[in-house]
Amino acid sequence: MGAPVVQVEGLTFRYPASDQILHGINLEINRGDFVGITGPSGAGKTTLCMCLKGLIPHVVGGTMRGRVTVRGMDTRKTEPSILAEAVAMVFQDPESQIVGLTVEEDLAFGPENLMRHARLIRDEIPKMLQTVGLIGYERRETYKLSGGQKQRIAIAAALMMEPQVLILDEPTSELDPLGKTEVFQVVRRLREEQQVTIIMVEHEVEQLADVADRIIALDRGCIVADAPPREFFHSAELFHRMEGARLPQVAELFLALEAEEFVGPADFTPYEEEAIAHLDRLLLRKRG
Amino acid sequence: MAEPEVVIDVDEVSYTYAPDTPLALDHVSLQIRKGDFLALLGQNGAGKTTLAKTFNGLLLPTRGSVYVGGQDTRNATVSSLAARVGYCYQNPDHQIFNTTVYREASYGPRNLGLPPNEVAARVDHALQLVDLADKKDAYPFLLGKGERQKLAVASVLAMGSPILVVDEPTTGLDLHGIRSIMILLRQWNQIEGRTIVIITHDLHIVAEYVPRTVVMAQGKIVADGPTRSILSDGAALATTGLKPPQITRVAQRLSHHGIPPDVMTVDEMLACLRTALSSNKDARTSQEGVSDAGWLQHLH
Numbered sequence: 001m002g003a004p005v006v007q008v009e010g011l012t013f014r015y016p017a018s019d020q021i022l023h024g025i026n027l028e029i030n031r032g033d034f035v036g037i038t039g040p041s042g043a044g045k046t047t048l049c050m051c052l053k054g055l056i057p058h059v060v061g062g063t064m065r066g067r068v069t070v071r072g073m074d075t076r077k078t079e080p081s082i083l084a085e086a087v088a089m090v091f092q093d094p095e096s097q098i099v100g101l102t103v104e105e106d107l108a109f110g111p112e113n114l115m116r117h118a119r120l121i122r123d124e125i126p127k128m129l130q131t132v133g134l135i136g137y138e139r140r141e142t143y144k145l146s147g148g149q150k151q152r153i154a155i156a157a158a159l160m161m162e163p164q165v166l167i168l169d170e171p172t173s174e175l176d177p178l179g180k181t182e183v184f185q186v187v188r189r190l191r192e193e194q195q196v197t198i199i200m201v202e203h204e205v206e207q208l209a210d211v212a213d214r215i216i217a218l219d220r221g222c223i224v225a226d227a228p229p230r231e232f233f234h235s236a237e238l239f240h241r242m243e244g245a246r247l248p249q250v251a252e253l254f255l256a257l258e259a260e261e262f263v264g265p266a267d268f269t270p271y272e273e274e275a276i277a278h279l280d281r282l283l284l285r286k287r288g
Numbered sequence: 289m290a291e292p293e294v295v296i297d298v299d300e301v302s303y304t305y306a307p308d309t310p311l312a313l314d315h316v317s318l319q320i321r322k323g324d325f326l327a328l329l330g331q332n333g334a335g336k337t338t339l340a341k342t343f344n345g346l347l348l349p350t351r352g353s354v355y356v357g358g359q360d361t362r363n364a365t366v367s368s369l370a371a372r373v374g375y376c377y378q379n380p381d382h383q384i385f386n387t388t389v390y391r392e393a394s395y396g397p398r399n400l401g402l403p404p405n406e407v408a409a410r411v412d413h414a415l416q417l418v419d420l421a422d423k424k425d426a427y428p429f430l431l432g433k434g435e436r437q438k439l440a441v442a443s444v445l446a447m448g449s450p451i452l453v454v455d456e457p458t459t460g461l462d463l464h465g466i467r468s469i470m471i472l473l474r475q476w477n478q479i480e481g482r483t484i485v486i487i488t489h490d491l492h493i494v495a496e497y498v499p500r501t502v503v504m505a506q507g508k509i510v511a512d513g514p515t516r517s518i519l520s521d522g523a524a525l526a527t528t529g530l531k532p533p534q535i536t537r538v539a540q541r542l543s544h545h546g547i548p549p550d551v552m553t554v555d556e557m558l559a560c561l562r563t564a565l566s567s568n569k570d571a572r573t574s575q576e577g578v579s580d581a582g583w584l585q586h587l588h
Contacts, residue, residue, distance in 0.1 A: 039462075040462040040463075040464055041432060041434055041462045041465060147332060176332040177489055177531070178331050178529035203462065249533065249534040249538075249554050250534060250538060252554045253535065253557055253558060253561075256554065256558050257558070257561065262561065262562075262565050272537065272538065276538055276541045276542065279542055279561070283542065283547075283564055286564065286565055287545070
């Protein structure tokens with residue numbers, strides 16, 4: 001395991017004239033990890049993302065304490081333009097982050113601002129479009145794309161910066177089911193390639209369980225759980241405490257089956273296929 | 289028992305936003321009865337919002353007719369339709385425009401020309417229902433997303449309209465926010481007898497709260513029936529890009545063990561497994577368990 005690409009030590013943050021929103025966050029994320037973040041509204045998920053990207057303290061006002069380093073760079077002491085190459089972020093609203101009239105213009109915008117060579121940019125665009133499943137979309141007008149396509153363009157534009165860390169802040173919550181599936185397909189592909197460390201804030205826990213190496217729960221500005229999906233969803237009391245959190249339905253089922261002693265703690269799974277296989281065996285044994 | 293009266297009758301309606309563009313609604317017919325609680329499902333662009341906007345005359349059909357309470361929406365004034373059909377937009381920020389929570393919620397009833405004490409009573413009741421009674425003087429745009437969504441719902445509730453259309457009430461909310469809105473809508477439906485139409489993508493909440501489901505694709509209604517039979521029909525859902533809830537998918541893969549293929553919630557699945565997994569000596573009690581579960585009865 002390599003050195004952590006993201007390190008957060010004792011991070012607290014308060015927006016101007018409001019209550020503290022992050023309380024003493026400590027976090028290490030290793031290179032190539034896929035980290036899911038979940039938790040109720042107002043828990044501080046987006047604020048944490050903005051700290052990792054350096055938008056806090058450079059762009060967003062407030063009082064920040066503690067230290068955030070990305071690839072060894074202290075975000076407080078590093079220029080946003082330098083951080084922009086290390087950390088890219090995709091936001092919730094597909095409408096608010098596309099700047100180009102055409103797909104090509106949009107993908108070129110970031111690297112052009114970093115003064116990258118035009119030919120490099122031109123070569124890179126088709127590769128990124130392939131990654132997000134939109135081959136041949138260079139000349140398409142961005143405003144005519146569907147929500148799912150727009151979010152995938154936003155991901156491609158983020159990847160054009162060749163970031164070490166890609167933050168996805170609820171990228172599917174404004175999308176319809178097809179759009180959600182499209183975005184998760186891209187995210188799964190990125191995970192398999194393992195070139196980039198991914199941090200994804202997401203309410204769709206069933207799909208998040210499938211892609212994440214590790215899931216973090218934020219509640220009222222604190223990290224209340226941080227574990228691989230299997231352990232994460234197994235801690236039922238966590239979800240009773242955090243009423244805004246959703247469990248994958250199979251996880252909810254296995255917790256209940258465990259409480260009634262139909263299965264043991266070691267049988268627990270948050271994964272659909274494993275759940276089906278296990279129940280199949282259990283029912284077979286009963287009938288046989 | 290006689291069926292309740294039809295309160296919205298959509299008769300062979302087609303709609304185009306502009307000439308030479310594809311039909312947003314393509315010969316749609318739909319009857320909504322008093323006290324119905326129904327969900328409109330489908331991908332973006334399927335025509336859900338377009339259809340819903342014909343219910344209160346925001347859009348008039350290009351062809352066909354929509355009758356609300358027997359009256360053709362073409363011959364009704366917008367204000368008379370507004371008193372009958374409340375419409376809550378998907379994005380609360382497209383709807384909220386006043387400077388305090390109270391002013392926002394009272395705008396509709398004031399414009400219906402109600403006496404001030406009646407306006408106050410309705411607004412107080414609506415704000416209480418959505419848990420915003422102690423935020424009357426707050427500036428709406430400083431509320432959280434969930435609270436703004438609730439305020440938008442309260443403003444429509446305060447109109448007192450017997451029919452309520454709510455466009456994606458739960459987008460971007462966490463489970464707590466989703467539940468409080470859905471419980472509220474269910475109360476309005478069951479206790480106050482209001483007719484409710486929600487537009488949503490969230491099959492979990494449809495399975496849990498909404499008895500009737502209408503699925504749209506490409507401007508047409510492709511399925512209309514009890515939520516249980518619609519959500520368990522994977523093939524029909526797949527044509528619209530939707531999948532049955534996870535627990536329903538699991539049940540269907542275990543159907544060779546006698547698990548019903550139309551299980552919709554975790555609780556139902558648990559009841560099934562309890563029966564199937566209990567040993568013979570427990571058979572009598574589990575039989576009782578089954579007959580207690582009303583959801584199984586329709587299978588037999």
